[in-house]
Amino acid sequence: MPTPAPDSSQTGDLSLDEYRSRATALVEWIATYLEHPERYPVLPPLEPGATLAALADEPPEEPEPLGVILDDFNRQIVPRLTHWNHPGFLAYFANTASVPGMLGEMLATALNTNAMLWRTGPAAAELEERTTDWMRQLIGLPPEWFGMITDLASTSTLYALAAARELDPALDVRRKGLSGRALPALRVYCSDQAHSSVHKAAMTLGIGLDNVVAVESDAEFRMRPEALERAIASDRAAGHRPIAVVGVLGTTSSTSVDPLAAIADIATREQIWFHVDAAYAGVAGAVPELRHHFAGMERADSVVINPHKWLFTPMDCSVFLVRRPEALRRAFSVIPAYLETAEQDTVTNYMDYGFQLGHRFRALKLWMVIRAFGARGIATRIRHHCALAAEFAGWVAAAPGWAVEAPHPFSVVCFRHVIEGDESRINEHNARILDLVNASGDVFLSHTVLRGRYVIRVAVGNLRTERSHLARAWELLRTASATS
Numbered sequence: 001m002p003t004p005a006p007d008s009s010q011t012g013d014l015s016l017d018e019y020r021s022r023a024t025a026l027v028e029w030i031a032t033y034l035e036h037p038e039r040y041p042v043l044p045p046l047e048p049g050a051t052l053a054a055l056a057d058e059p060p061e062e063p064e065p066l067g068v069i070l071d072d073f074n075r076q077i078v079p080r081l082t083h084w085n086h087p088g089f090l091a092y093f094a095n096t097a098s099v100p101g102m103l104g105e106m107l108a109t110a111l112n113t114n115a116m117l118w119r120t121g122p123a124a125a126e127l128e129e130r131t132t133d134w135m136r137q138l139i140g141l142p143p144e145w146f147g148m149i150t151d152l153a154s155t156s157t158l159y160a161l162a163a164a165r166e167l168d169p170a171l172d173v174r175r176k177g178l179s180g181r182a183l184p185a186l187r188v189y190c191s192d193q194a195h196s197s198v199h200k201a202a203m204t205l206g207i208g209l210d211n212v213v214a215v216e217s218d219a220e221f222r223m224r225p226e227a228l229e230r231a232i233a234s235d236r237a238a239g240h241r242p243i244a245v246v247g248v249l250g251t252t253s254s255t256s257v258d259p260l261a262a263i264a265d266i267a268t269r270e271q272i273w274f275h276v277d278a279a280y281a282g283v284a285g286a287v288p289e290l291r292h293h294f295a296g297m298e299r300a301d302s303v304v305i306n307p308h309k310w311l312f313t314p315m316d317c318s319v320f321l322v323r324r325p326e327a328l329r330r331a332f333s334v335i336p337a338y339l340e341t342a343e344q345d346t347v348t349n350y351m352d353y354g355f356q357l358g359h360r361f362r363a364l365k366l367w368m369v370i371r372a373f374g375a376r377g378i379a380t381r382i383r384h385h386c387a388l389a390a391e392f393a394g395w396v397a398a399a400p401g402w403a404v405e406a407p408h409p410f411s412v413v414c415f416r417h418v419i420e421g422d423e424s425r426i427n428e429h430n431a432r433i434l435d436l437v438n439a440s441g442d443v444f445l446s447h448t449v450l451r452g453r454y455v456i457r458v459a460v461g462n463l464r465t466e467r468s469h470l471a472r473a474w475e476l477l478r479t480a481s482a483t484s
């Protein structure tokens with residue numbers, strides 16, 4: 001029996017008339033949502049399983065009206081979300097879905113372009129080349145770097161280490177793999193403050209966690225270059241093979257900056273790949289007075305910057321800049337017959353530079369953000385966020401019993417309230433303060449641990465965060481410190 005065909009008068013999709021009316025209403029919903037971001041608590045009630053319990057166990061057998069689906073979105077989903085666009089979101093690294101970014105994302109979704117090959121999205125591929133080159137210029141890197149956009153910094157850093165593994169043709173990991181061979185241990189270096197994405201990349205690439213060497217950091221949480229030198233020398237003496245060092249511009253915990261120029265000297269001498277993780281703070285390169293932190297980055301082999309962190313671009317968008325794209329191609333390019341094209345030697349086929357074939361059109365939203373803000377507009381906002389953080393740090397430093405626990409070169413402040421007692425008592429006290437503050441729903445802060453000290457972090461990064469939100473956070477912190 002032939003399968004009955006669906007009614008040929010219908011695609012199964014909703015009508016474009018319905019699209020028009022629903023989309024118009026949704027645009028209004030979004031505008032109202034962003035106009036009154038404090039309508040919802042920034043952190044929802046934390047009830048594990050509550051959303052699951054509210055959702056149907058099974059997929060619907062019959063089509064459901066979009067109005068019903070959207071009602072459920074409003075009732076079941078929105079109130080149980082953590083609102084990253086809330087100006088009281090001061091946790092982790094705060095971010096923003098700006099208007100040009102949202103519109104770019106909307107258009108990219110509607111176009112549904114997959115620029116895996118240049119010919120499957122010629123303008124998308126070339127826009128990505130241009131936009132990533134704008135990012136290069138914004139942070140002052142020299143010309144002739146290759147740029148691509150990935151989903152996350154974790155992917156970009158994994159790509160950097162994959163390229164590093166291919167630098168030495170004798171290893172030929174691409175062809176021979178790592179297993180079943182007598183190879184020296186491949187070693188990757190980063191400071192004890194580096195992000196776990198370095199460790200995850202090493203695990204994924206078969207380098208192994210034990211071969212990520214945690215280089216000691218100094219009192220201001222910056223990698224000690226002499227410790228890096230010592231670690232490499234002792235590894236070479238033990239017969240290991242150093243392949244890469246990751247320097248961080250803006251560490252996750254305290255936003256410290258590793259000494260990039262000194263690391264570049266060592267990487268050059270040792271002939272190992274130098275990757276800079278500037279996932280959060282890379283955008284600060286647009287601010288002339290912050291550029292000094294970047295000295296030495298121009299000698300790196302690769303850099304990652306996440307516009308979805310501090311460049312007002314909606315998730316996800318990670319810019320990966322590479323000085324030696326040929327190593328990336330060696331790591332990843334495989335061209336099956338069905339993907340061969342006449343122009344492949346003269347254009348950028350992004351599938352050649354990563355393990356993924358499909359390539360989302362992320363460049364569109366980034367291009368729209370950079371154009372709509374302009375380099376000066378970007379610098380103004382970044383500067384403002386840094387000034388807000390500096391003012392907050394001033395309040396903390398001036399208050400009896402409170403202490404700023406790390407330098408704050410950008411827009412993040414680490415601090416704690418100090419009471420009588422040992423470190424574990426102080427740590428527990430600060431954890432209780434944080435819980436009380438976050439329960440308010442007005443602000444959301446996060447924590448980290450610096451040299452065994454539990455510290456609270458305030459991270460400014462949302463375009464709508466103003467002094468009043470920091471003042472509210474400070475008021476809540478002081479009240480909580482008195483009661484916890």
Ligand SMILES: Cc1ncc(COP(=O)(O)O)c(C=O)c1O
Pocket residue numbers: 093151152153154155195197248250251252277278279280306318
């Ligand atoms: C310094 C640093 N690098 C990398 C990452 C990972 O970023 P992503 O979530 O884009 O993979 C983070 C996340 O906060 C980070 O702070």
